[in-house]
Amino acid sequence: MIYKRINAKFKTLTTQFSNIRILATYRKPSHMYLSRILLIFALLTGLVRASFAQTAEQVVNKYLQAMGGKEKLQSINSLYQEGVADLDNGAQAVCHTWRIYDRVYREEVTLASGKLVIVVTPRQGWSSGPGTGGLFKPMTDGQFKSMLPEIDPGGPLVDYSAKGNKVELAGRDTVDGQPCYKLNVYFPSGARATYSIDTRTWYILRASHHGGNVLGSLAPDASKEGEHPDGDVSIEYSNYKITPGGYIFPYTITLGLYGAKVRIARIQVNGNVDADALGKPK
Numbered sequence: 001m002i003y004k005r006i007n008a009k010f011k012t013l014t015t016q017f018s019n020i021r022i023l024a025t026y027r028k029p030s031h032m033y034l035s036r037i038l039l040i041f042a043l044l045t046g047l048v049r050a051s052f053a054q055t056a057e058q059v060v061n062k063y064l065q066a067m068g069g070k071e072k073l074q075s076i077n078s079l080y081q082e083g084v085a086d087l088d089n090g091a092q093a094v095c096h097t098w099r100i101y102d103r104v105y106r107e108e109v110t111l112a113s114g115k116l117v118i119v120v121t122p123r124q125g126w127s128s129g130p131g132t133g134g135l136f137k138p139m140t141d142g143q144f145k146s147m148l149p150e151i152d153p154g155g156p157l158v159d160y161s162a163k164g165n166k167v168e169l170a171g172r173d174t175v176d177g178q179p180c181y182k183l184n185v186y187f188p189s190g191a192r193a194t195y196s197i198d199t200r201t202w203y204i205l206r207a208s209h210h211g212g213n214v215l216g217s218l219a220p221d222a223s224k225e226g227e228h229p230d231g232d233v234s235i236e237y238s239n240y241k242i243t244p245g246g247y248i249f250p251y252t253i254t255l256g257l258y259g260a261k262v263r264i265a266r267i268q269v270n271g272n273v274d275a276d277a278l279g280k281p282k
Contacts (some may be wrong), residue, residue, distance in 0.1 A: 003280050015221045031061050056169040059181045059197055060157050066202035067193035068247050070158055076247070077101050081252075083264040085109070099153040104279040110128055119281050120147045126281040136281035146209055156185050156193070164188040171217035175205040175236065203250070245269055 004215040061140050064070045077098045085093040102122060109116040114130035125139035125147055139147065149156050156165050170182040171198040180196035187193075193281045198208040237250035247269050 032246075042232040049066065054169065054181060056167045056183060059169065059183060059202075060167060062202040063157060063197050068246060072247065073158045074141045075270070076153040077270050078275075080250075080266075080268040080271055080273065081264055083262045085255075085260040085262040087260050093260065096127065097280050098273060099151060100273060100275045101153055102151065104277040105147065105150040106278045117281075118147065119279065120144070120151060121279050122148070122151065128281070145187070146191045146239065148189050149187055149193070155185070157195070157261070160185070169192065173206070176238075178205060180205055201240070202236055203248075206234060206236045209235075243267055243269065 006119070028062070029209065064073065067073055078098070080096075080098050082094070082096045085095050087093060091112060096106075096108045098106045105118070105120040107116075107118040111130070114134065116129045117127065119126045119136070120139075125144040125159045126136040127139060127143075128134055128136045130131045152158075152163075156163065157167070160167050165188070166186040168176070168184045168185045168186075173180040175198075175265045177194050179199045181199060183197060185193050185195065192210045194208040194210070195204050196208075197203070198205050235253040237252070238254075239252040240248055240250050242248050247267075249264070249267055251264040253264065254260070
């Protein structure tokens with residue numbers, strides 16, 4: 001409907017502009033006619049700009065459509081991903097992640113120096129690493145709140161209002177030379193994240209989690225344990241593919257803090273998983 005109104009307004013302004021141009025050929029130009037021409041030109045320019053502008057809701061809707069639709073994302077009750085991470089020091093790590101809706105998020109990263117494990121439930125979170133001797137420690141309140149949205153396999157933009165998430169358009173960004181819209185997402189827990197969405201494909205190319213993220217306090221190198229406990233964590237996504245079930249996921253995930261590029265080898269949607277076992281810090 002909005003496009004019909006824009007087209008109608010555009011035709012009206014174009015006709016007025018044409019009439020003024022015709023009058024100008026028969027009359028000596030005056031300040032009045034020049035002013036009207038400039039005014040209509042400004043209106044036309046503003047109208048065209050407005051027609052290409054995006055709201056936060058429009059960006060979210062285009063993202064959901066690009067990812068197969070809201071219903072497709074809502075149908076994900078559990079998500080399992082595994083892959084291999086190439087670290088900037090030449091080492092590799094094996095990564096496993098589980099997301100079970102409203103139950104648990106679990107991540108395991110196996111390194112030569114030991115294993116990193118992150119467990120988040122709706123009520124509490126724990127983490128362990130080489131620096132803890134494999135013992136689990138409760139997350140800080142800031143870490144827990146920052147990691148809580150990871151439990152949702154469909155992502156925070158699906159039914160964001162119903163989940164209590166607030167979304168705002170935060171301008172433009174560029175990821176690997178590709179123009180993006182930036183969306184700030186404010187979670188009920190008080191955590192905040194920024195998503196950079198490709199203006200061409202409408203996929204998420206970067207997610208930045210602000211402050212207190214547990215990934216910022218656990219590093220693959222045991223000597224770096226405790227680094228950046230309150231820093232931002234930036235994750236980039238690329239190489240999106242369609243799975244046999246019709247779901248769309250990125251198959252390359254780059255975690256800037258670690259210099260790690262994860263190549264996803266397997267994705268399983270709605271498989272048989274034991275949420276109780278995954279939710280235990282062991």
